[in-house]
Each structure stands twice: as structure tokens, then as C-alpha cells.
Amino acid sequence: MSSTRTLTAPGPITGAASAATDKWAMPPTPGRRSPRADSQEPVGEATTVLLAVLIPAYRPDARLAELTADLRRELPGCTVLVVDDGSGPEYSPVFEAARHQGAIVIGYEGNRGKGHALRTGLAHAARLRPGADVVCADADGQHRPADIAAVATRVRRTRRMALGVRRFTGSVPLRSRIGNTATALLFRGATGWALGDTQTGLRGYPAGAFNWLQSVPGDRYEYELSALLRARELGMTVEEVEITTVYEPGNPSSHFRPIADSARIYTPLLRFIAASMSCFAIDWAAVMALFAMTGNLLVATVGARLVSGSANFFMNRRVFRAAPGTVHRTAARYFLLAVTLLVGSYLALRILTGFGIPLGVAKILGDGAVYVASYLAQRRLVFRDSA
Numbered sequence: 001m002s003s004t005r006t007l008t009a010p011g012p013i014t015g016a017a018s019a020a021t022d023k024w025a026m027p028p029t030p031g032r033r034s035p036r037a038d039s040q041e042p043v044g045e046a047t048t049v050l051l052a053v054l055i056p057a058y059r060p061d062a063r064l065a066e067l068t069a070d071l072r073r074e075l076p077g078c079t080v081l082v083v084d085d086g087s088g089p090e091y092s093p094v095f096e097a098a099r100h101q102g103a104i105v106i107g108y109e110g111n112r113g114k115g116h117a118l119r120t121g122l123a124h125a126a127r128l129r130p131g132a133d134v135v136c137a138d139a140d141g142q143h144r145p146a147d148i149a150a151v152a153t154r155v156r157r158t159r160r161m162a163l164g165v166r167r168f169t170g171s172v173p174l175r176s177r178i179g180n181t182a183t184a185l186l187f188r189g190a191t192g193w194a195l196g197d198t199q200t201g202l203r204g205y206p207a208g209a210f211n212w213l214q215s216v217p218g219d220r221y222e223y224e225l226s227a228l229l230r231a232r233e234l235g236m237t238v239e240e241v242e243i244t245t246v247y248e249p250g251n252p253s254s255h256f257r258p259i260a261d262s263a264r265i266y267t268p269l270l271r272f273i274a275a276s277m278s279c280f281a282i283d284w285a286a287v288m289a290l291f292a293m294t295g296n297l298l299v300a301t302v303g304a305r306l307v308s309g310s311a312n313f314f315m316n317r318r319v320f321r322a323a324p325g326t327v328h329r330t331a332a333r334y335f336l337l338a339v340t341l342l343v344g345s346y347l348a349l350r351i352l353t354g355f356g357i358p359l360g361v362a363k364i365l366g367d368g369a370v371y372v373a374s375y376l377a378q379r380r381l382v383f384r385d386s387a
Contacts (some may be wrong), residue, residue: 051078051152052125052132055103056117057095057139058085065097067137070145072102075152079104079129082139083121086111104128114201115223119214126210134209138201147202147243154239155204161236163195164202164243183225193232196240198225283308284363291359301346309338337377 053071057064068080082098084091084107095105106124118136125134135152137143147164154162166180183198201224205213212234218226231238286304294300348366353359 050132050156051075052129052134053078053080053148053152054118054121054125054134054136055080055082055139056085056114056121056136057082057087058111058114058117059087059091060094060139062094062097063141064094064139065101065103067139067141067143067145068098068101068103071148074145074149078152079125079132081106081121081125081128083107083117083124085114085117113220113223115216115221115226116219118223119216122210122213126214130210131207133204133207135204136201142246143202144244144246147241150241150243151202151204154241155206158237158239159206160239161206161209161231162204162239162241163197164200164204165195165197165240166200166243166245187225187228195228195238198228200224200243202243203227279308279311280367282311283367284360287363288360297349297353297359298346301349302342305338305342305345309334 053075055064055067064082068082071078071080080098080101080103082095082103082105084095084105086107086109087095095107099105106120108120121136122134125132133152133155135148135155137148143164151162151164154160180197180199184195187198188194199221203224212230213227216223216227216230283304286307287300290300290303291297345366349359349362352362352366357365
């Protein structure tokens with residue numbers, strides 16, 4: 001039995017339980033020839049398919065064919081779509097074995113990263129199976145067919161995005177345990193959204209998600225965290241399905257590069273945090289200096305916010321990838337938000353200093369309270385016209 005948790009943006013967390021016992025019976029439809037989706041893979045007779053399992057693969061081993069066969073048994077009628085992320089000719093037998101087991105295999109020359117492979121697969125699925133739910137899974141044996149089926153079932157039942165969430169108990173590599181915990185904490189701090197496993201590669205999306213998923217930036221491992229940020233921005237509901245944590249000793253099949261890929265993963269969060277901390281430092285210093293010069297808390301608060309707000313606006317246009325030509329539109333939205341936050345900051349300072357808390361400390365406490373609200377408002381309102 002798989003335990004589940006539902007996370008709704010921006011609402012509260014609720015719980016539920018479900019068993020992954022449903023089978024995916026796919027009734028055949030009258031045959032017709034579909035056009036070729038690309039030059040590499042011929043498309044056979046079209047069928048009514050409700051599920052596509054998308055597997056990005058870079059230098060996989062024989063387990064890829066085994067996973068394909070298991071999925072075809074576990075989820076009768078599903079389409080298994082494998083994307084060869086530039087593995088090279090020496091891996092052709094591995095992909096041919098997966099094709100022999102019923103997988104559709106596409107690919108390209110040169111390794112371009114997991115994010116690029118996922119977008120390529122999603123674009124292919126949109127052409128080949130536009131009405132199907134999609135479950136993305138890894139090729140390295142970390143995702144059991146039963147867990148993939150559990151996520152697929154959850155998506156079908158709820159019509160919501162679903163994550164296969166690992167417990168990280170037992171013999172889990174230290175780098176994986178620490179990495180997931182750190183990312184989850186950063187994600188929660190930046191968005192206010194508590195997810196149990198922000199780095200899971202097992203994710204299910206209901207039919208109709210192709211467009212927004214293909215617009216998510218990032219070509220490598222950072223794509224998956226960026227997809228969660230976009231889902232949070234869109235106010236989506238996410239189901240969490242507990243899955244088995246599978247790791248080999250030393251995790252030899254992983255192509256994750258601890259330094260380079262960790263930097264890529266954290267970049268979407270760290271960009272915003274760095275911009276916020278820089279502007280907070282400017283704001284704090286300006287408040288202290290202006291108050292020392294004028295002795296007027298309102299003048300100090302307004303003057304400091306004018307300086308730091310201007311810097312923050314131009315920093316966050318880059319952070320949120322604002323589209324060119326939207327400066328005036330985003331500036332107007334930002335001004336309205338800044339006025340709202342200024343009032344909140346001033347009231348917080350008045351209340352906290354009224355209790356005898358020093359101004360410097362009160363500034364940290366007061367502005368910290370509006371950090372999450374500021375982030376969400378900027379992503380969803382101010383800079384919604386992203387490039």
C-alpha cells in the first residue's frame with residue numbers, strides 16, 4: 001500500500017491513502033497509420049493510449065530493457081518512450097534491446113542533459129500521444145515498476161501532478177540524503193511549500209501538461225527543480241506518493257556530478273535568495289543611516305525602501321527572467337507591491353520597536369516575516385511575463 005500526501009499551492013496539506021492496484025486497460029481503436037513523429041522512429045498503428053512512461057537515458061545498462069518489459073506487463077497498453085541523451089554508438093545494443101521489448105526510442109547526437117531529454121520526450125509525446133498522462137521515470141533502476149504504476153494511478157484518479165517520494169532511510173548514500181534535505185529546506189524557505197522529495201525523478205503529469213513543462217528552463221538536473229518552482233507559481237496541487245528508496249552500493253549507475261550539477265540545481269533558488277539578501281543588506285544599512293541622520297522612522301523606512309527597492313527590481317527582472325520590453329509593465333506592478341510591503345514593514349517596525357526591540361533587530365524580524373509573501377507575489381504577479 002502506498003501512502004500519499006496532497007500539497008496544494010497555496011493551501012494547506014491534507015493526507016490520503018491509496019493502493020496502486022488499478023490496471024491500465026487500453027481498448028484498441030480502429031487502426032490507422034500515424035505520421036512519423038521524427039526521422040528515427042517509425043510510428044505504427046495508432047491506439048487509444050492513456051499513459052506514456054517517459055524515460056530519459058544516458059549510457060544505460062541492460063536494466064533499461066528489463067524495465068521496459070516490466071512496465072509493459074505492469075501497465076498493459078502504456079507507451080514506453082525512451083530518449084537516448086547522446087549515449088553514443090556503443091550503447092546502441094542497449095537501446096535496441098529496449099525497442100525489442102516494445103519501447104519507442106528516440107534520441108540525438110551528443111549528451112545535452114536530463115532536462116533537454118525530458119523536453120524532447122515531452123514534445124514527442126505531445127505529437128504521438130497528445131491525450132495521455134505522462135509519468136517520467138529514471139533508467140538506472142531506482143524506480144520500481146510497481147511504484148511507477150502507483151504514481152500513474154494517482155495521476156489518473158486525481159488529475160493532478162504526482163511525485164514519487166523517497167523516505168531516505170536505510171543504506172542511502174550520504175550525498176543523496178544531505179542533498180535532498182538541503183534542497184527541500186531551500187525550496188521551502190524560498191516558496192513556503194514543504195515537499196518531501198524535491199529531487200525525485202519519478203513524476204506524473206495529467207494530460208494537458210505538455211505546454212507548461214516544455215517551457216520550463218534548464219537542460220540538466222536543474223530542470224526538475226525549476227519544474228517544481230513553475231508548478232508552485234501556477235498554483236498547482238501536487239500529490240505525494242511514497243515509493244521504495246532504491247540505491248546500489250556507491251550508486252555506480254548515477255551520472256550526477258556532485259559539484260557541477262548541485263550548482264545547477266540550486267541556482268534557481270539561490271538567485272532569488274542572493275538578490276533578496278543583497279537588497280536586504282542595502283535596506284538595513286539605509287534605514288540605520290537615515291534614522292541616525294533624521295531621527296524619523298517613517299522617513300528612514302521610506303528612503304531606504306526607495307534605494308533597496310530600485311536595486312531589487314532590476315535584480316529580480318533577471319532572477320525571474322522577465323521578458324524583454326516589459327520594464328514599464330513590471331515596474332508598475334512592482335511599485336504597487338513595494339508600497340504594500342513598505343506599509344507592512346513600517347507597521348512591523350513601529351510595533352516591534354514599541355516593545356523595546358532595537359531598530360536593527362526589529363528590521364530583521366519584520367522584513368523576514370514578509371519574505372515569502374514577497375517572493376510569491378513577484379513570481380506570480382509582478383514578473384509573470386517571463387521570457
